Each structure stands twice: as C-alpha cells, then as structure tokens.
Amino acid sequence: MKIVELKNVCKQYSEFNLKNISFSIPEGVVVGLVGENGAGKSTIIKSIINAIHPDSGQIFFKGKEINTLSKSERQKIGVVLDDTGLPLELNINTLDKVLKNIYSTWHSDKFNSYVNKFNLPKKQSIKSFSKGMKMQLALAVAFSYDNDVLILDEPTSGLDPVVRDEILSMLYDYIQDGKKSVLISSHITSDLEKLCDYIVYLHKGKIELDEEKDKILEKYAVYGIEEKILKELDKNAIVKILRRSYGLDLLAIKKLMPANFEYRPVKLEDIMLFYSKGENI
C-alpha cells in the first residue's frame, strides 16, 4: 500500500524548477530523499506538508488527495522540520499544553517519557537548547501523536555523530512495527545508507534515481580507468564520468563492465557526486 504518492508535481520559482516529481512511499519502508543543497528536497517536503502549493501535479495520502484531508487525517502525517518550527520562547511544559490543544491524538504521557529519556530540561525556554536537543524535542513531538508516516527534513544536518546516531536509532524504533513509513531528506548520505530501504535521488529539481537502496548499491560500482580504455567499454554500462588529474572515474553498471576490471563498491555519496559533477558519455 502506498502511504504517500506524488504524481507529476511541479513547482516553478524564478531561479529553480521542480520538474514532474513522481514517487511513492510504501507502507513500512524508509525512503531517503538525497540531493545536494538546492536540489529540491525541501520543496518536495513542503509540498507534502502543505507549506507550499505546487503549480501542478497531485499528492495523495493513503489514496486521498492531500488538499482534501481533514485535520485528523492530516495529523496522520508526522513532521520534523530542519528548524523544528517549535516556539522557542516556550518551555517544554507550556509546549505540551499548546500541542495538546493542536493535535487531536496528543499523548502528554508519551511526550513526557521522551523528554525524560532525552534529559531535556522542562522549565528552560527551548531557545536555550543546543541544536541536538532541539531536534530531539522535535522528534519527541512527532512521536507523541498518532501518525502513519514521518516526514523529516534534514534532521541530522549540523549535528555531531553521537546525536545523529541517537536520532537514527529513534527512527529505527519508530518503524519497528512494520506499518509506519518514513521519508527522510538529507545530504548526509551515510545516515541514509544506514536507514533507508529506497532512495530517491534529486538533481536540479529532477528525479535521477528512484530505486531500492540495496539494488543501487549492488547494481553500480566505481571504476578508475585511463581515458584510452573508455572507447573499449560498453557505452550502456557507463552512467557518469568524472575527469580526474590521474584519469577517469566511472560510475558504471557492474554487470555490463568487464569482469576483470577492478572496482570499488558504490556509496550514495558517489552517486550524488557523479550525478552533480559528472558528465555523460
């Protein structure tokens, strides 16, 4: 079952276009939205959470167009924003009162147990929290009302590895029952490699790749070759080329490349690098 589905979503800005974005988030999976800064990740997320209005295309939540959702249906989409969106002047106790009156299925006991788990101070204003604490609080908020999918915009950006790891383990816990889905955008590809089942790679507002992560990692490999060898290779094998001072780096389809060629396994970071800086053959 598709929890969230985007069909031909377009959004035009003066200096940036989101072009015909179509992908889906199936039930129980984690989809990673990868792309360099300015690729359109946040624009897609804002479209899903109703913060911007796409020029064309449709977005569905459980088969129902997102613009027609009721308040309680919309609250089934949990959201964690890169800048949290929480009122920074408030303390956690007041925040609890505010959110209790906003979310139909708010669980104060659950919220307080997360707050205690992360040792977040309840009486200090949120603005005094570190970035990591603010992100933990944003996750505690998202986990404290009943939702079926969690949309996270750059949740690990600017955080140290310890906090990033904690956040990833919270997300693991969230998807444990196999019914909840996650869409997470990040340019920290190592985080996505640990967590995601599917990868949607965006480049300049366009989807370049939408595949299962394991298939991507299995299908592609990085080869370092001399330029003169390029002509001998199957052109269908080569996805992108990066010219280096020492020769060429190729992102290629493993099974179409000569078996005796040395390669190194591809990482999501390579995919991002090749697609953003590489050339076609």
Place this chain on the structure above:
Amino acid sequence: MIGLLIKDLCNTKKMILWYLATVIICFVVSVLLKNISYLYAMGIVSEISIIMTTFAYEERDSWPKFVAASGLNPKIIVLEKYVIGVGVGIIANLFSIVAFALIKTQENSWAELVILILFQIIVISCCLPAIYKFGVEKSRIFLIAIILIAVCFMIGIAEFVFKKINITSGAIISIISLFVILLSIIVSYFISLKIYNKKEF
C-alpha cells in the same frame, strides 16, 4: 484555537506585562492631567506591538510551516490573531473608558470616546492583512502609512458626523460605530484569510 492563544500569550507574556504597567502609568497620568490622549495612544501602541511581536516570533521560529503541517484550519489560525488583537484592544479600552468616566466634563461626550475606539479597531483591521501580506519587517513602514491615513480618515468622519450632518446623539454614533467596527473586522478577517491561503512558508 486555545493552543494558539496559549502560545501567543506565553510568547509575549513579558511584553504584555510591560505594556500593562505602561498603560496603568498612562491611566494615572491621563486622569491627573484630565487628558485621555496619553492613555489612548499607549493603547494603540501596545495593541499593534503585541500583535506584531506574535508574528515576529512565529517568523523567527518557522512556526507557520509547522502549523500548516499540523492540519489546523486556516480560518482558525487567522481568527486567533484577531482574537488577540481585539482582546488586547478591549483591555486597553477598558482603561480608557474608566479614565474617560473619571475626567468627563460638559464639553466632551461619550461619542468622542466611541469614535476613538472605532479608530483603534480600524487600525487593527488594516494592520493584520498588511502583516499577513508583507511580513513583520516590510509591514512596519506600511503601518505608519496606514495609521496616518486612518487618522485623516477619522478626522474627516468626525467632522462629517459632528458638523455636516450634525449627529450629536451618543446613541446614534455608538450604533454607527459598532456597525463600522464589526464591518471593518469582518472585511479585514476575510482579506487576511485570502492572503493566508495563498501564502507559502
């Protein structure tokens, strides 16, 4: 809406207390000097400042994006700002009414106070759509222009009411004012809502 009200009141708690203290001082000064204008001016300043501060905090915190994602009805989100604005206005006007009652002489009538309250509501009715349209920073200059236009407009109305058509009955002026207050608030609310629905965060 209660959640939004708690958020705004807690966000601006210190500011509200500060303005309340200032309004009380202005109340005493106005009564002692038998001139309501100090208190009245402070009422308008505090009303606009508190509303603008609630918007400023929201912009800083990216709250509009969060609240849009929460599925709250835009009608409620916009209405809450009017409740805050009118609520602060009512408190400020209560002080004005009491001060006016204490210093009232033969020369001034209740109709003058009603006209002043009307002016306050018109300012708020103009401010809120402007803040929704231009944001806090850009709307500051716009608001000065609005207040100047509203002052000229109100002077014109007062001249018209008191001199040209010679309406001196407090009851008639109050009824007309009440009608204009309601009309301006309703029209302003729908303009704000229209702007909000088109907004992107």
